Amino acid sequence: MGRFFLQRLLTAVPILLMVSLITFGLIHMVPGDPSAALGGLSATPAELAQLRHDLGLDRSLWVQLWLYYAGLLHGDLGRSILLGQGVAQATVQRLPVTLSLSLYALVITLLLGLATGIVGALRQNTLADQAVMMFAMFGISVPSFWLALLMIILFAVKLGWLPTGGYVPFTESPLGWLRTATMPAISLALLQVGLLARITRSTMLETLRQDFIRTARAKGLPGRMVVGKHALANALIPITTVVGIVITLLVSGSVVTETVFSIPGIGQLLTSAILNRDYPLVQGGLLIMTALLVLVNIGIDLCYALLDPRVRYDAR
Amino acid sequence: MTLLEVRNVTTAFATGQGEIRAVEDVSFSLDAGEFLGIVGESGSGKSVTALTVMGLLPRPPARVAAGAVLFAGQDLVALPEARLRTVRGPGIAMVFQEPMTSLNPVFTIGEQVIETLRVHERLSPRAQRARAVEMLQKVGIPSPERRLSDYPHQLSGGQRQRVMLAIALACRPRLLIADEPTTALDVTIQAQILDLLMDLRDELGMAILMITHNMGVIAETADRVLVMYAGRVVESAPVDRLFERPAHPYTRGLLDCVPSLAADRPRLVAIPGLQPDPAHRPPGCPYAPRCPIAIAECSRAVPPLDPVAPGHAAACIRADRAA
Numbered sequence: 001m002g003r004f005f006l007q008r009l010l011t012a013v014p015i016l017l018m019v020s021l022i023t024f025g026l027i028h029m030v031p032g033d034p035s036a037a038l039g040g041l042s043a044t045p046a047e048l049a050q051l052r053h054d055l056g057l058d059r060s061l062w063v064q065l066w067l068y069y070a071g072l073l074h075g076d077l078g079r080s081i082l083l084g085q086g087v088a089q090a091t092v093q094r095l096p097v098t099l100s101l102s103l104y105a106l107v108i109t110l111l112l113g114l115a116t117g118i119v120g121a122l123r124q125n126t127l128a129d130q131a132v133m134m135f136a137m138f139g140i141s142v143p144s145f146w147l148a149l150l151m152i153i154l155f156a157v158k159l160g161w162l163p164t165g166g167y168v169p170f171t172e173s174p175l176g177w178l179r180t181a182t183m184p185a186i187s188l189a190l191l192q193v194g195l196l197a198r199i200t201r202s203t204m205l206e207t208l209r210q211d212f213i214r215t216a217r218a219k220g221l222p223g224r225m226v227v228g229k230h231a232l233a234n235a236l237i238p239i240t241t242v243v244g245i246v247i248t249l250l251v252s253g254s255v256v257t258e259t260v261f262s263i264p265g266i267g268q269l270l271t272s273a274i275l276n277r278d279y280p281l282v283q284g285g286l287l288i289m290t291a292l293l294v295l296v297n298i299g300i301d302l303c304y305a306l307l308d309p310r311v312r313y314d315a316r
Numbered sequence: 317m318t319l320l321e322v323r324n325v326t327t328a329f330a331t332g333q334g335e336i337r338a339v340e341d342v343s344f345s346l347d348a349g350e351f352l353g354i355v356g357e358s359g360s361g362k363s364v365t366a367l368t369v370m371g372l373l374p375r376p377p378a379r380v381a382a383g384a385v386l387f388a389g390q391d392l393v394a395l396p397e398a399r400l401r402t403v404r405g406p407g408i409a410m411v412f413q414e415p416m417t418s419l420n421p422v423f424t425i426g427e428q429v430i431e432t433l434r435v436h437e438r439l440s441p442r443a444q445r446a447r448a449v450e451m452l453q454k455v456g457i458p459s460p461e462r463r464l465s466d467y468p469h470q471l472s473g474g475q476r477q478r479v480m481l482a483i484a485l486a487c488r489p490r491l492l493i494a495d496e497p498t499t500a501l502d503v504t505i506q507a508q509i510l511d512l513l514m515d516l517r518d519e520l521g522m523a524i525l526m527i528t529h530n531m532g533v534i535a536e537t538a539d540r541v542l543v544m545y546a547g548r549v550v551e552s553a554p555v556d557r558l559f560e561r562p563a564h565p566y567t568r569g570l571l572d573c574v575p576s577l578a579a580d581r582p583r584l585v586a587i588p589g590l591q592p593d594p595a596h597r598p599p600g601c602p603y604a605p606r607c608p609i610a611i612a613e614c615s616r617a618v619p620p621l622d623p624v625a626p627g628h629a630a631a632c633i634r635a636d637r638a639a
Contacts, residue, residue, distance in 0.1 A: 210417065211417040212417065212418055212420040212421070214372060214412065216420070217372055217404070218410040219404065219405050219409075219431070220402060220403070220404035220435060220436060221401070221432075222401060225431075225435070230420050230423075233422045233423070234420070234421070234422055237422075307422065309469070310421060
């Protein structure tokens with residue numbers, strides 16, 4: 001297991017290299033640079049040139065790339081131009097916000113997605129199945145920002161139950177966190193719920209047709225054991241793959257959700273970094289997020305090994 | 317003593333083209349400790365008969381349209397699922413044709429044997445483990461203690477079928493239904509499993525209902541044989557009698573199909589034609605269209621399963637002349 005883990009960590013290195021190269025290339029390809037945002041509208045061309053020189057932006061791209069990688073090798077992600085703060089520090093500060101929100105949304109996704117998917121499979125082609133799948137289709141089709149706006153109008157503006165936006169850290173006030181995080185988490189989760197519900201339903205249907213399910217019933221096991229143990233333990237293997245994708249989608253979806261609900265997380269940080277061409281912050285922030293998602297994927301692979309004994313023995 | 321009595325059972329499946337009767341008016345009985353074989357081609361209704369007895373057919377589309385399955389005096393067809401569950405395992409156990417896929421790949425062998433005990437019997441964990449080891453030993457799994465923590469993919473097909481048997485035997489059932497238990501196995505392993513089945517029958521005193529399409533397997537194991545064709549029982553006889561004096565032309569056709577090394581049978585004989593489509597069965601004897609001795613009267617009514625000798629019955633109006 002340890003060796004497996006190390007191997008996977010090693011394969012992460014080229015991934016991170018690629019991602020850093022792509023982000024570097026993309027952000028430098030976008031017209032404009034940080035001097036415009038930093039100097040403001042009133043800055044003269046001479047002042048802008050001076051700013052560019054100070055930031056090292058007048059050097060060739062190759063030199064800038066070299067300096068960026070040299071910094072990375074020393075574990076230095078650079079300083080944010082706009083915030084005047086270390087990139088690592090700025091990102092890590094906002095990480096708990098995005099992570100807690102994503103985790104909340106993941107819990108909603110798993111509970112609702114698995115439950116509706118299993119109900120759909122067990123009651124295949126009944127009214128309950130159709131209702132559940134309609135709900136899933138609705139979740140997949142509705143844009144999350146639109147749903148977020150509708151929820152704000154209904155629950156915050158009309159009913160006044162929840163605040164329209166903002167964020168209270170869980171460590172400060174769990175109830176405050178719940179009040180501010182619930183609507184964002186739901187709007188973030190709904191698409192994934194639909195996705196997971198559909199996959200769970202089809203996987204369960206497939207699994208319930210297997211010979212070993214007939215064996216389990218022939219043994220005289222009660223229905224809840226046949227479904228909850230024998231079928232689910234097998235269905236969870238493909239479902240885990242989808243959960244890995246769901247986590248990635250939740251983190252990337254937080255960019256939009258955090259903007260709509262004005263939540264100071266990574267999504268919002270990166271959005272403003274991109275808009276202001278804060279090169280180091282975009283590069284560093286994305287690199288940290290990529291590293292995180294690579295770790296999530298390694299975690300998913302470890303889950304396979306836990307769920308499927310065949311993987312455990314093959315992965316030596 | 318009669319352990320199982322299947323009385324005029326008809327099992328139907330709802331399909332897009334209306335209801336299809338996979339098993340029609342099937343009756344037979346099985347004494348405690350008896351070894352009954354059911355033979356027939358694919359689609360003759362053997363497996364559906366077995367699954368009807370177990371109550372394992374998905375409902376819908378399947379339903380028992382008529383008849384009763386009496387096991388130790390209880391009608392299993394009328395029993396609610398919760399009660400039926402207590403019969404499966406300690407009453408009737410079943411092993412299937414596909415040992416490669418019949419075990420759950422994500423649980424250990426031990427868990428899959430012990431689980432049955434946990435549901436049906438109140439035993440301490442230690443006693444459960446001991447019983448599992450005992451059963452694995454009985455079915456001929458070497459060093460069973462160590463196998464308990466193995467997963468199915470670590471075993472061969474023959475060993476998996478032995479494990480399936482151990483699971484089936486765990487609660488010491490009174491009847492074991494074996495649906496083509498050796499079809500998917502190598503010939504040498506087949507013989508081992510069949511020997512094992514007969515030994516276990518003698519040792520545990522359970523009855524066995526074995527389904528197969530292999531006449532050779534039946535000849536070696538069964539006390540009595542049912543021959544099924546197109547959803548019906550066409551002949552029922554003690555095994556020796558069936559092989560010596562088959563009364564139904566279909567049975568004789570089946571016996572002719574068995575490859576022989578004898579010099580007087582140089583070529584393999586096949587029964588011409590196909591089993592009738594269950595949605596469009598002919599009005600009279602279902603075998604009439606393929607039967608070499610059919611007469612016009614055969615197509616008028618389904619012939620009843622009538623005795624031709626003590627303990628021997630055939631559903632053929634020309635059985636006397638055929639025999």
